[in-house]
Amino acid sequence: MFDAEGTVRSPYRALHDAIAPTAAADLTVRSEALDRAYLDQGITFSLSGKERPFPLDIVPRVISSTEWNKLQRGIVQRVKALEAFLADVYGDAQIVRDGVLPRRLITSCEHFKRSAHLLNPPNGVRIHVAGIDLVRDAEGTFRVLEDNLRNPSGVSYVMENRRTMARVFPDLFTRQRVRAVGDYSIHLLHALRAAAAPNVADPTVVVLTPGVYNSAYFEHSLLARQMGVELVEGRDLFCRENVVYMRTTEGEQRVDVVYRRIDDDFLDPLQFKPTSVLGVAGIMNAARAGNVVIANAVGNGVGDDKLVYTYVPDMIKYYLDEKPVIPNVSTFRCWLDGERGHVIDQLDELVLKPVEGSGGYGILFGPNASKKELTDARKAIREDPRGWIAQPVVQLSTVPTRVDDRLVPRHVDLRPFAVNDGEDVYVLPGGLTRVALPKGSLVVNSSQGGGSKDTWVLAPNRAPEAERELGQAGLTAAIGPVQAPAAEHCPELTIGQQQQQQQQGRDH
Amino acid sequence: MGWRIRVVHETGYQYNAPVHESYNEVRLTPRSDGHQNVIVNRIETVPATRSYRYEDYWGSQVTAFDLHAPHTELLVTGTSVVETGDEVEPVRKATWEDLAGVAVRDRYTEMLEFTEYVSKDPALTEVASDIKRAHEPVDAVHAACRWVHEKMTYQAGTTGVHTSAPEALQAGKGVCQDFVHLSLVLLREMGVPSRYVSGYLLPRKDTGIGETVSGESHAWIEARTGGWWGYDPTNDMPIGRRHVWVAVGRDYNDVSPIKGIYSGGSAEALDVTVDMTRLA
Numbered sequence: 001m002f003d004a005e006g007t008v009r010s011p012y013r014a015l016h017d018a019i020a021p022t023a024a025a026d027l028t029v030r031s032e033a034l035d036r037a038y039l040d041q042g043i044t045f046s047l048s049g050k051e052r053p054f055p056l057d058i059v060p061r062v063i064s065s066t067e068w069n070k071l072q073r074g075i076v077q078r079v080k081a082l083e084a085f086l087a088d089v090y091g092d093a094q095i096v097r098d099g100v101l102p103r104r105l106i107t108s109c110e111h112f113k114r115s116a117h118l119l120n121p122p123n124g125v126r127i128h129v130a131g132i133d134l135v136r137d138a139e140g141t142f143r144v145l146e147d148n149l150r151n152p153s154g155v156s157y158v159m160e161n162r163r164t165m166a167r168v169f170p171d172l173f174t175r176q177r178v179r180a181v182g183d184y185s186i187h188l189l190h191a192l193r194a195a196a197a198p199n200v201a202d203p204t205v206v207v208l209t210p211g212v213y214n215s216a217y218f219e220h221s222l223l224a225r226q227m228g229v230e231l232v233e234g235r236d237l238f239c240r241e242n243v244v245y246m247r248t249t250e251g252e253q254r255v256d257v258v259y260r261r262i263d264d265d266f267l268d269p270l271q272f273k274p275t276s277v278l279g280v281a282g283i284m285n286a287a288r289a290g291n292v293v294i295a296n297a298v299g300n301g302v303g304d305d306k307l308v309y310t311y312v313p314d315m316i317k318y319y320l321d322e323k324p325v326i327p328n329v330s331t332f333r334c335w336l337d338g339e340r341g342h343v344i345d346q347l348d349e350l351v352l353k354p355v356e357g358s359g360g361y362g363i364l365f366g367p368n369a370s371k372k373e374l375t376d377a378r379k380a381i382r383e384d385p386r387g388w389i390a391q392p393v394v395q396l397s398t399v400p401t402r403v404d405d406r407l408v409p410r411h412v413d414l415r416p417f418a419v420n421d422g423e424d425v426y427v428l429p430g431g432l433t434r435v436a437l438p439k440g441s442l443v444v445n446s447s448q449g450g451g452s453k454d455t456w457v458l459a460p461n462r463a464p465e466a467e468r469e470l471g472q473a474g475l476t477a478a479i480g481p482v483q484a485p486a487a488e489h490c491p492e493l494t495i496g497q498q499q500q501q502q503q504q505g506r507d508h
Numbered sequence: 509m510g511w512r513i514r515v516v517h518e519t520g521y522q523y524n525a526p527v528h529e530s531y532n533e534v535r536l537t538p539r540s541d542g543h544q545n546v547i548v549n550r551i552e553t554v555p556a557t558r559s560y561r562y563e564d565y566w567g568s569q570v571t572a573f574d575l576h577a578p579h580t581e582l583l584v585t586g587t588s589v590v591e592t593g594d595e596v597e598p599v600r601k602a603t604w605e606d607l608a609g610v611a612v613r614d615r616y617t618e619m620l621e622f623t624e625y626v627s628k629d630p631a632l633t634e635v636a637s638d639i640k641r642a643h644e645p646v647d648a649v650h651a652a653c654r655w656v657h658e659k660m661t662y663q664a665g666t667t668g669v670h671t672s673a674p675e676a677l678q679a680g681k682g683v684c685q686d687f688v689h690l691s692l693v694l695l696r697e698m699g700v701p702s703r704y705v706s707g708y709l710l711p712r713k714d715t716g717i718g719e720t721v722s723g724e725s726h727a728w729i730e731a732r733t734g735g736w737w738g739y740d741p742t743n744d745m746p747i748g749r750r751h752v753w754v755a756v757g758r759d760y761n762d763v764s765p766i767k768g769i770y771s772g773g774s775a776e777a778l779d780v781t782v783d784m785t786r787l788a
Contacts, residue, residue, distance in 0.1 A: 104617040114565035238529070240576055241558050269769050270531045281531045281769055285572050288562055 011064035011458060014175055019059070024405070030168050031058045031402055037164045055451035056161050057401045060172075061412060061433040065460040068429060071142060071416065074326030075132050076425040077316060079418050082149060082303045084319035086126045089302060090116050100318050101311045108386050109308065110356055111150075111301020113264055115271045119288050119298070122197045123422035126297035128259070129188065130418045131155075131431075134326065136397035143329045143394070145413065146309060149300040151261050154432040155184055155417050156219035161432075161454040177459040179429035184417070185226035187428070188259075191421035192227075195293045196256040203256035205229045206246060208237070210262045210278045220261050234262075239282030242289040257293045258283070264298050306355040306389050307333060329394055335385040343390040344378050350390040352377055363443065367393060396442055399453065401435050411436045413444045414455065430455035510544075510592040510749040512788035515708050517586040517725065519766055519780045525773030526578035532768030535755045536586030537561075537569035538707065543738075544752060545591040554583040566762055568755035583778070584766060588752070589787065596747040598646040601734020607645060607699050616701035616732060618758055625759040626692045626704075629674035636697030645700055645733040652694040653729070653741035656687055662742060669760070684727045684742040685760055691729050691741040692759065701732040706763040707753035708782060709740075715750075715786045723784035725765065730756065 003009050008016045019027075034056050063071070088095050089106050096103045106112050131152025133145040162181050166173055189205065196203030209220035211233050224231035236247055237255065245252040258280075260267060266276040268284045286292045302308060310331045313324045332339045332350070343350060352364040364377050381388050398409035416431030433453040434444035444450040517536055540546045549569075551559060557573035564570050575582065606612060613620060622628050639651045663681040671679075673693045676686035688704055695702035709726035728740040728747060738747035747753075755763035 102614050104614055107618050108621075117565040118563070239531070240574065242560055242572075270533065270767075274769055281529070282572075282574055285560060285562070289560060 011062040011067070015060065015062055015172065015456075018172055018175055027058065027402070028405060033168045034058060034164060037167070038160075041160070054157060055437065056164060057435060057451055057453045058169075059400050059402065059407065060165065060454040060456045061399050061414070062456045062458065063430070065458050067142075068457045070325060071134065072427045072429075074142075074144075074324070075130075075416055075418050075427050077320065077322060077325050078132060078144065078147065078312065079127055079130050079420055079425045081312065081316040081319050082130070082147060083125065083127055083420065085315045086149075086297070086300060086303050087120075087124065088319075090119065090299060095315070095318055098318070100314055105308060105311070106302060109302045109305045111264065111299065111305060113299035113302075115284055116297065116299035119284070121195060121287075121293055121297060122290060123195050125191070125195055125295075125420050125422045126300055127303075127418075127420055128191050128195060128295040128297075129155075130420070131415045132418065134414045134416065135329070135394055136412075136414075137329075138395040140397070142326055142414075144309075144312070144326050145329055145394075146306060147304040147312070148415075149304040150263070150296060152415070152417065153216040153219055153261070154415055155428070156216075156222045157452055158417070158428065158430060158432050158455070159184060159222070161452060165454040176456065177461075178456045179459050181428055181430050184419075184428050185223055187419045187421075187426045188223065189227040189229070191419045191426075192257045192259055192293075192295055194421040194423075195295055197290055197293070200256050204246075204254060205257040205259060206232045206237070206255050208232055208234065208258050208260040208262060208280075210234075210266070214261070216261065223259075229259075234276075234278045234280050237280045237283075239280060239286050242282070242286045242291050244280065244283060244286050244292040255292060257295060259295045264301065267294070267298065306331075306353055307335065307386065310389065329391050332390045334381050334388040334390065340381065340385055343388075344381060347374050347377060347390070349392070351393055352381075352388055352390045355387055355389055365393070365442070366390075393442070396436075396444075399433075399435065401437070401451075401453070403437065403439075408439070410439075411442050411444065412453065429457035510594055511710075511786055512547075512589065512591050513708075513710060513750075513752060514785040514787055515586075515588045515590065515723065515752060516783040516785075517588075517708070517765075517780070518583065518778075518782075520581065520583040520778040521770075521775045522778055523580050523582075523770070523773050523775050526580055527582075527770045527772040527775075528576065528578050529772075530575045530579075530582065530768060530770035531572075532574070532582075532584075532766065533570050533572045534584055534586065534766045535564075535568050535570055535706070535763060536584070536588075536765055537571065538588050538590050538752055538754050539567070539569060541753075543593040543596060543747070547589040547591065549586070549588040552585045552587075554581075554585075555579050566755065566757045568757070568763065581778075590752045592749045592752060594749060596737050596739075598649070598739075599733050599735035599737050600644075600646050602645055602732075604640070604645060604699075606734070607701075612701065612732075613699070619701040619703050619732070620696050620699065621758070622693070622696060623759045623761070625670075625672045625689045625761065626696065627672050627674060628697075629677065629693065632674070632677070632690070632693045633697055636694045639694065640698040645698075648698055649695060649700060649702075649731045649733065649739060652698070653691050653739050654744055655694065656690045656741045657744040660687055660690065662687075669764075684724075687742040688727045688729050689759060695729065695731055703730050703736075703756045704759050704763060705730050705738060705753050706755050706760075706765065707751060708784060709743075709752075710750040710784045710786065713750070717786055717788060720783055720785040723782040725780060725782055726751070727760075 127149050131148040134142050135145045136142050158181050192205045193203050207224040244255045246255050262278050265272045267279040269276045270281050271284045287294050316324050332343045334340045334343050348366045350366045354362040396411035399412050400407040401410035412433050412435045414431050414433050417428045419426045433455040434450045436444045437451050537549045538546045551571045559571050559573040561571050639648050661681045666679050666681040667676050667686050673689040676682040692702050706727050730736045730738045757763045
């Protein structure tokens with residue numbers, strides 16, 4: 001928020017001017033209102049087995065339109081390169097033949113699914129939704145920390161954070177030109193419908209959830225509700241002769257696109273874990289036969305493996321012949337003999353991460369680690385070099401955050417969400433800003449006790465009509481019923497009202 | 509000159525209570541290549557189903573089908589007519605140095621790795637390094653297969669589908685699947701890319717034309733020493749006109765002839781019968 005001289009960075013100026021005169025007591029009242037909002041709605045996640053609300057901080061994270069344009073270009077570029085990569089490795093693997101990356105990099109990846117080989121989705125899209133985790137380092141440069149191409153979650157927090165902030169701080173949104181995030185589901189539905197086989201006139205889309213005990217169940221139900229599609233569990237679906245049907249009170253209904261929020265291993269007991277009851281037996285062959293589209297595609301994990309990540313700049317060069325717009329965090333690969341030695345020697349200055357891990361589990365911070373932890377980690381690296389990467393400690397940027405009634409700097413990251421409909425990659429302006437609440441902590445994962453912030457992408461000062469949210473005629477026409485274009489300064493109103501009506505409808 | 513052989517492979521399940529939903533995949537279709545020519549292949553089920561075919565990652569032909577009407581027995585019959593080729597000659601092209609090179613190790617990485625069934629064992633590591641020291645690659649493949657052949661006694665019923673190579677070695681007895689897994693451990697320890705081949709073997713050398721004999725579902729190995737070639741460790745003999753291959757993979761898991769899931773009571777596998785007729 002502040003630059004090196006202690007003056008307010010320009011994107012934050014209006015926000016600072018608005019908050020600074022606010023009385024501390026008023027802030028407290030509003031902050032309590034924020035906390036209550038989430039408890040009341042039951043938006044929780046699981047921390048060490050206990051459900052608790054996801055703390056929303058009162059100070060938003062602000063990103064200028066220039067900054068955002070660059071990020072957006074970088075994310076689109078990355079998604080396109082990764083799409084090309086996935087199409088390639090589940091096809092001819094030309095990138096391997098050309099020696100850009102070794103075959104064993106792919107075959108040794110746990111998430112490389114051989115049963116997805118030659119399984120080509122109708123419109124070629126495998127990454128319908130991507131979450132690209134970004135951090136801002138000490139120099140102020142945004143870098144990609146990791147790609148999430150399987151089932152990135154968190155977009156519901158982006159929408160809910162905004163809705164709650166708009167309710168508690170309506171005055172802030174009147175002064176700022178904050179770009180809307182509430183229409184995410186429209187883009188998602190559009191992309192999912194576009195993914196269906198070309199000969200289906202009115203595709204049936206469903207959201208497949210593992211069930212109410214999943215930590216992201218709230219998100220599954222929110223997305224299904226906003227898209228106006230059925231939320232189903234595995235037992236609601238079945239395959240017959242390679243067609244997927246949904247059991248409804250009016251009989252069987254054919255399903256064309258399954259937006260599944262369960263992991264590959266549980267999706268099809270015929271191909272993967274035979275004991276899984278969450279999935280749908282035979283769905284892989286239905287997809288192979290072109291009768292259903294699985295979104296995101298099976299086997300995407302080979303593109304977001306943390307070791308494969310280190311080769312993404314090479315992919316961007318190979319497939320797109322471009323330079324990466326957003327650089328990676330420099331990474332040492334323990335499986336390369338030349339880099340492993342360095343990691344083992346310098347482990348106390350590095351962050352060691354398992355390549356398969358997610359949610360911040362299994363990460364070792366070298367500077368904070370005990371002697372025994374370091375020794376154990378070195379042993380683990382030698383035993384399984386493919387399983388580990390190491391990165392220098394990135395001093396994540398900080399944003400003022402309310403802790404115990406005071407605003408103090410806390411480290412943040414950013415997960416923007418991208419939706420690919422096969423023609424364009426849409427990037428939701430903003431994304432999920434996660435904040436590490438303990439002082440000095442660099443681990444922002446919600447599963448490790450992080451909180452979140454509303455993330456504001458400011459609209460350009462003189463935004464032409466066409467660049468504005470929902471101003472694109474093509475999209476509106478393509479989907480049919482959509483909300484009227486939202487006013488730029490108060491973007492959440494339309495969605496909020498719509499949801500209120502739905503909630504009222506449910507009560508009756 | 510090879511033989512023309514008809515293979516009729518029958519397999520299936522019996523259930524103690526009616527099954528309402530069942531999903532299956534079978535790999536019972538031989539492929540044509542330099543060694544054999546597949547003239548016809550047909551897969552039938554009782555109850556009848558509409559099947560779906562595709563080629564899997566390893567190049568095997570998979571036939572998938574599902575059943576939704578209640579049934580207490582599922583019978584699958586794969587019928588093929590195949591022209592087999594002459595005895596397969598080893599490919600003597602690669603040296604130990606070639607095999608240790610990055611190019612080979614990366615290209616055939618999946619055929620060099622250990623799996624659940626083809627798993628490492630200290631005793632086998634030692635055997636492999638002894639064999640490797642004394643032989644050139646092709647001779648080492650022969651020596652490894654011979655070692656397995658001598659150590660193991662062919663006996664059905666002592667090992668199961670899920671027996672790993674070290675477990676089979678401990679038992680000292682097993683079926684072709686165990687012979688192959690053991691040979692693969694030795695070959696991969698030596699750094700020779702090698703794979704599991706499933707197929708059929710016409711048991712008698714002197715089978716006359718028109719004669720039908722009870723054959724068996726069989727397995728052998730293929731090693732790559734500059735080119736792929738097969739060898740049969742169970743019988744310690746080269747691949748010849750009596751062998752019909754169906755699928756290749758890293759181990760049994762990749763080539764299992766029939767796998768499926770169903771809802772309902774418990775299942776009992778029917779006896780597998782393979783009838784082989786020499787047609788020409």
